[in-house]
Amino acid sequence: MQDRASFSRRNFIKAAAAAPALGLLPASVRDALAAGGITVGFIYVGARDDFGYNQAHAQAAAALKKLPGVKVIEEEKVPETVAVQKSMEAMIVQDKAAVVFATSFGYFDPHVLKVAQKYPNAHIAHCGGLWSEGKHPKNVASYFGYIDECEYLSGIVAGLTSKTGKFGFVAAKPIPQVLRNINAFTLGARSVNPNATTRVIFTGDWAMPVKEAEAANSLLDQGCDVLTCHVDGPKVVVETAERRGAFSCGYHASQAKLAPKGYLTGAEWDWVTPNTTFVKALQEGKPFPNFVRGGLKEGFVKMSPYGAVVSEKARKAADDVKAKMLKGEFVIFKGPLKDNTGKEVIPAGKSFAQQAIELEGMNYLVEGVIGSV
Amino acid sequence: MTIDAITAVLLAMLGGAIRVSTPFLFVSLGETITEKAGRINLGLEGTLVMGAMSAYAASLYSGSPWLGVLAAACAGAVFGLLHGLLASLRRVNDIALGIALMLLGTGLAFYWGKAYIQPQAPTLRAFHLGAWSDSPALRSALDINPLFIAGLLLAFVLHWAFANTRVGLTLRLVGDSEAAARAAGAAVIPTRVAATVIGGALAGVGGAFLSLFYPGSWNEGLSNGQGIMAVALVIFARWQPRRCVLAALMFGAAGAIGPALQSVGISSGYYLFNAAPYALTLLLMALTCSRDTSLKGAPGELSLNR
Structure with a gap:
């Protein structure tokens, strides 16, 4: 021994x-x-x-x-x-x-x-x-x-870059973390463009490259011009968007290399x-x-550097909110908040800080998301 | 459901049929050739994955995606040769051997493929047959890859060749009755090995389509059992190449239903719609199979008939 x-x-x-x-x-x-x-x-x-x-x-x-x-x-x-x-x-x-x-x-x-x-x-x-x-x-x-903080910021950038105001979200499974990301992205986009909508497609599992490609194509066919996703390997979604001339926001790690033209920014883990x-x-x-x-403040998550197509205005809008997040002054989920069936999920006057345990059991999609859990 | 939504879903199904069907088509045509000669190669899933990996690697190093397709065909042929030779030994069961080769193929492809997950290899181009249309959906549905066209042509050539050429007749004879084939002086074992090699090569090309065109990148979840489904499609297609086309197109179209319905906002029950290809296959199997007609057209020497 x-x-x-x-x-x-x-x-x-x-x-x-x-x-x-x-x-x-x-x-x-x-x-x-x-x-x-x-x-x-x-x-x-x-x-x-x-x-x-x-x-x-x-x-x-x-x-x-x-x-x-x-x-x-x-x-x-x-x-x-x-x-x-x-x-x-x-x-x-x-x-x-x-x-x-x-x-x-x-x-x-x-x-x-x-x-x-x-x-x-x-x-x-x-x-x-x-x-x-x-x-x-x-x-x-x-x-x-x-990471929903980064999703919110990505939503702002997407909202100020998109021409159609329609976003596509390819998601694996409707579990709380995924729903929270979809919701944060949508809230971010709607904070700068109140008419923006996010279409969600659930593929059913974490790595289904063919289905992810199908989902990405369907979303682009529906006029979505920014795609993002919550699957294990965003490569297929980001590459499909790039090939069809659409924008994309990354997830997990930086996919900027895969889409030099259309990559806006992304939510990354640290x-x-x-x-x-x-x-x-x-x-x-x-x-x-x-x-x-x-979150961002503690260094658990970070943003991908902005792509070249991101306008000065979008950068500034996102950076302003980011600065507030870094100071711990920004709340993403606050009332009054309705889900996409019209039901009130957070009453007026109530707000959930990031640490709120209620957010970790999220089971709804907010207003502006087209899809169901 | 509005007219727009219905059109969108139908367009997505058309696009899905064209985009997703090619690997199914190649694998099932390859398997048809093998099974016509009296052997079952269940290992084509492994061959498909191996083909996908070799194609991506070859395209990356050579810069030419068509060399990638060639590499995939070669890799597939090697696996076919392995199966063909080993299954020719006495008391070797071709089905069990196929499963072993499936595991070997996927295992080796994952092992050697580690280095190719990150890089971007040049991919195959499509013919933009939809350039005349203003609809982005139609334009993308009509982006047709040359391999898809090659697959269609191959199906019709095979259909003709099985009935009208000496090679085709020998192949069927060997598959239907070994005794008769020997009496007629046909080389049974070499024919079977050759049929398995060609089957493997075609499955490899199917894999190349996955990694070099759609979805167009190499990773370990790429196939998700498509090779196994394609082998099942052969039985569904009753060993007829033209029916393989139909089966592959149908399978591709059904796979597009789930994502397309969600993209137009019909999202309840998407798990059910995602299972559409499998449910549809089961349904059609149940409808077309009866006690009298089941396995009609199956080569007589297949180990599931003996």
Whole structure:
């Protein structure tokens, strides 16, 4: 057990079989922590370099690798099924990962919860889930960014660039995070053009390139001149818009390279900030944070640089709101707000700040969105 | 639903039929040739994905998308050859082998394809047959790729060749009765291997269409089981090339219903509409199959008949 470098996986499995009886396993984990060396696992639902969701996470993983004493292990293309439980267990047991970042929404319930209960000494940080005190294990954490701030700003830019006032949104599934983005984008666009509408097409899953292309074409056929999306790989939507001479707003990571003419701006993640928080907490022996959230101000999200076609006026309008967001003075979801069936969802006088837990259970589309959940 | 909305949906279905059908068409034509010779190659999903990846890579390095199509055909032919030779060994089941090759093909394509997810390769051009129209929907629906036209022509050529050429007759003989083929002096195994190689090459071209034209980029979710559906379409098409065209067009059009309805604002029940291609296939299968006519036209040597 002295020489960790030559400690093979096979030997470890042998030892691990005997370890629980001897109480060795937790001790060895403690040793590893005390030495400052820490192994961090990342699990992605798709390919690491998809110009989208997984790439944003992988960029943060790459940044963690540069921290002293941090070893990063990764696994790609892990489906949201029992498979992810196996991956998490392998990282915890075989690689002795002190924290596993389970980055896809569907990993949370029941997979992350089950594995966390089985291995109370390990930590699992899940992206996007809603951790609640008392209901979920203490060794589970949830982190997410208020990317709807960037969506609102993208909406402003789109609203001031579009000629038709019609926007197309290709979305995967009607879950709260997606609906919140569609709503924020629409509210941003309607703040500068009250007649603007957003047409939504749900494709049904996170990565369906052919269906995404069909959706993008249908939206363009309907006269939408700015497309944006919430799917894992925005590449297809952004490229389709560019090919047909329309504008696009990106998501997850920058797709500016894919659409040099029509790319306006985009909402990007910056996961380095929350991921570092977790790793630092473990390295320094501080309590493991369970609920980590942040927006533009905290550096969890960022905007893609404006494309060349974005007018001075649009830049200024977006930058003004951004400045307020950075000061924490801007509220996106405030009453009176109606959904697209005419029902009042936020009464007049009430406003939800970003941290409001009500927003994380969003189940409606605001007025101006054409589509249904 | 207004007239405008109905027109929009119909146009989207026309566009969808033209844009989405090509990979189905190529894979199902390829599989028809293979099955006519008495073999089933279920591995075409893997071949399709491999073709898509090779096409993208070759187009990226050479700068010519048509070289990409060629590379895809070659990659497909290699997989076809592998299946054809291995299935010729004694006691090797072609269906099980096909599944193994499907996993091998997708696995290898994902492994080698990692480097090509990010770069943008030159893609195939379309003929803009809708340039006369003012409607952007019609214009985009009529952006027709040469491969689609090639697929249509191929279907009719195959239909003619199966009935009227020596090669076509030998192929069918080998597929219908091995004993009769041997008696007639036909080379059974070489014919089957050749049929599988050609089938693989066509499936590879289908993959090239995916990565080089529509949707026109390489990533791991590109196919989503299209190769498997296309193999099923062959049975639906009763091993007739002209019916493969119909089946592929129908499948493409049905796939466009979901997004098109949502884009005109009819959004309730979109999960149901997204399942339209599969529901439609099931429905037509149920309607056209009866106890008397089922599997009519199936080659006699297919392992599902023996």
